[in-house]
Amino acid sequence: GHEANALKLLDPYLPKGEADQFGFKEGGSLYAYGLIHANHGNAEVIAYLRDQLLKATTSAARHGACLGLGLAAMGTHDEQASLLIYYYICFLHNLFTLVFVQLRDCLYQDDAVTGEAAGLAMGLVMVGGMQTEAYQEM
Numbered sequence: 001g002h003e004a005n006a007l008k009l010l011d012p013y014l015p016k017g018e019a020d021q022f023g024f025k026e027g028g029s030l031y032a033y034g035l036i037h038a039n040h041g042n043a044e045v046i047a048y049l050r051d052q053l054l055k056a057t058t059s060a061a062r063h064g065a066c067l068g069l070g071l072a073a074m075g076t077h078d079e080q081a082s083l084l085i086y087y088y089i090c091f092l093h094n095l096f097t098l099v100f101v102q103l104r105d106c107l108y109q110d111d112a113v114t115g116e117a118a119g120l121a122m123g124l125v126m127v128g129g130m131q132t133e134a135y136q137e138m
Contacts, residue, residue: 006036015052015061023057027064034068041076050102059113066106066114070121073099075128100125 002009013029020026030052037045049072053065076099103125106118 002036003040006033015055018057023059023061023064026056027058027060027062030061030064030068031071032068034071038071039074041073045072046099050099053102053106059111062106062111062114063117066103066117066121069099069103070117070124074124076125 007014010029010033013025014033015026015030030049033045034049046069049065049069053062053069056062056065100122103118103122107115107122109115
């Protein structure tokens with residue numbers, strides 16, 4: 001496919017600062033980016049999608065970022081899929097966060113659209129891992 005040119009191909013649609021009114025274009029492009037890189041575990045792609053998930057301001061953009069992230073990190077079971085540092089809302093601690101934990105945090109937001117995508121993405125990341133704690137968490 002278009003793995004090498006994915007960013008160039010999707011550039012007109014990817015988030016560039018402020019989202020459009022509803023974020024459908026941005027969410028769809030992030031989902032497409034994850035589809036292009038599905039099941040590859042590419043650390044750069046995962047880091048990009050995690051960053052976009054943090055920056056997303058609409059539920060549609062978060063939905064697409066969650067699904068794209070789940071697809072890109074599918075089956076990795078890698079608790080350190082990327083070492084992207086970000087500040088929690090309390091901004092007191094810099095934390096190396098896990099893809100699964102970031103998705104779980106989205107699941108707990110009071111937003112059905114984001115939560116649905118986060119739940120699916122959590123399952124994709126942990127698929128085949130047989131990790132009891134992860135399945136109980138979901």
